[in-house]
Amino acid sequence: MKKLLHNYIETFRGLSEEVWWLALITLINRAGTMVIPFLSLYLTEDLEFSLTHVGSIMMCFGLGSVAGSWLGGKLTDTIGYYKVMVRSLIGTGILFIALQFLTTFYAFCLGIFLVMLVADMFRPAMFVALSAYSKPENKTRSVTLIRLAINLGFSAGPAVGGIIITTLGYSGLFWVDGITCILATVVLFKVLNPKKITVLDNVVVTNPDSAYRDKAFVIFLVAMFLFGVIFLQYYSTMPIYYREVHMLSKLDIGLLLGANGFLIFLLEMPLIKWLENSKFSKTDLMIFGALLTASSFIILNSTTWSGILIIGMFLMTIGEMIAFPFSNAFAMERAKKGNQGEYMALYSIAFSMAHIFGHKAGMQMVNDWGFDNTWYMITAIGTFCVILLLILKSHLNLKVKLLK
Structure with missing residues (x-):
């Protein structure tokens, strides 16, 4: 110990x-x-x-x-x-x-x-x-x-x-x-x-590139917006699902959501330090984080057993712990080639936009299609996020090859 x-x-x-x-x-x-x-x-x-x-x-x-x-x-x-x-x-x-x-x-x-x-x-x-x-x-x-x-x-x-x-x-x-x-x-x-x-680490760029013309960064921003949309369902539609479908009490819901913060506090720093020393790139890790988060929704449709909610929360939490730090680090690294404030503002805006549309879209889908179909749709959005991150990885690898 x-x-x-x-x-x-x-x-x-x-x-x-x-x-x-x-x-x-x-x-x-x-x-x-x-x-x-x-x-x-x-x-x-x-x-x-x-x-x-x-x-x-x-x-x-x-x-x-x-x-x-x-x-x-x-x-x-x-x-x-x-x-x-x-x-x-x-x-x-x-x-x-x-x-x-x-x-x-x-x-x-x-x-x-x-x-x-x-x-x-x-x-x-x-x-x-x-x-x-x-x-x-x-x-x-x-x-x-x-x-x-x-x-x-x-x-x-x-x-x-x-x-x-x-x-x-x-x-x-x-x-x-x-x-x-x-x-x-x-x-x-x-x-x-x-x-x-x-x-x-003082970065001074004499001829900064515009973040808006950085193709790789634009692909990354769209992927992060989509990731934000699926992630935010855990703070809007998911508590309603816990209550209406699995009949959890307010205390149970609070404990389940609280487990997210507890796991982050306990595991995130050791996990990030271990992954930093691994052979995986930031893009690889973002892909893995998005996959875990998307899978936390699709498994909910596999059974009516309430224990699946704990598994789903665990998958989402690990996905969040990987995707957020490495996406943030990717944005800061990318910002070194342009106006840093502009780059980091757009990174923040991607998640602000997810807040504007994500909660409303999730609630509307639940109202129109029910929870099961909503989870299928959220998983599809997560899959599209992963595809964009794969395109980003391919684009970056191509750039590296052209520079050699």
């Missing part, structure tokens, strides 16, 4: 101090956005909006995320990642506090759009910062550490949010959200100020 713990800790060695600080800031920021899981309840219970209005507000949420990612990438290439992160964090804190004072439908639509616009400026800037603070050989593990911080933040946030709502009401939630974002700004200013740190 002691040796196992030692080996686990060893997988974290070699990461720079700046990456650890960035992970802490990300943890504070993600835990601080605890209002998001309770947004639909707040809109229906406190503001008494209709479900149609809630749907429109959530669309503004997604559009703000897309616009914020794009703007964050542009500003990162213009003024630098540090300034963008500082402005994003402090702006998000102020806007979260102000959001509670908006009580009309159109005002809230505009408010949530602006909150997400400013909040998601942080993402491409953070990815570029992560690339700068990481040694080239540690980039995938650095991404994995940030993912652990995000998962811990998302796990702790709703739990703390529930306590705050119970004791202080929704108003207290907005205040705590805002203050935590501002606290994250203070930590960022104190520990990651460019005047105080050493950049480990």
Whole structure:
């Protein structure tokens, strides 16, 4: 047991101090956005909006995320990642506090759009910062550490949010959200100020290529959008499937979804370190991750045994643990040939677009075709994702041959 713990800790060695600080800031920021899981309840219970209005507000949420990612990438290439992160964090804190004072439908639509616009400026800037603070050989593990911080933040946030709502009401939630974002700004200013740190991988491109004209990267983005669509079903249609088809209790559903975060925390870093030292390329690993995630849906139609849900969750979790870190590392590596902010913004936008269309598409398919046919369709989308990644691999291999 002691040796196992030692080996686990060893997988974290070699990461720079700046990456650890960035992970802490990300943890504070993600835990601080605890209002998001309770947004639909707040809109229906406190503001008494209709479900149609809630749907429109959530669309503004997604559009703000897309616009914020794009703007964050542009500003990162213009003024630098540090300034963008500082402005994003402090702006998000102020806007979260102000959001509670908006009580009309159109005002809230505009408010949530602006909150997400400013909040998601942080993402491409953070990815570029992560690339700068990481040694080239540690980039995938650095991404994995940030993912652990995000998962811990998302796990702790709703739990703390529930306590705050119970004791202080929704108003207290907005205040705590805002203050935590501002606290994250203070930590960022104190520990990651460019005047105080050493950049480990400073990439300067004199004649940058446009990400929009990078054929391989465009294929990759479409594949990641499709992967996002299938992955997000575990947070929209899947809980309904658990409840309506397999009659799981809310506690059982919570435990099953919670197992995802627990497995990521326990296994992801050792798994990534082991795969980094393997002979497989990043593209190979993305293909394998997408295959595992797609297979987690098709097996649900093979039996009515509820134990299949655990197997499905396990397959999806392993697929996610492989696909996300290596796709992120692939994007950061590709960004070295162009404007890094632009590249990382488009990578973020691919998943923001999946949020806009994925939840709605899944719900619509379940409503029109039922769960079994929906899982077949989701598997087909996953298969198309794998085909695109195979095309990407072939394209990259051809480029390598032409260069020789």
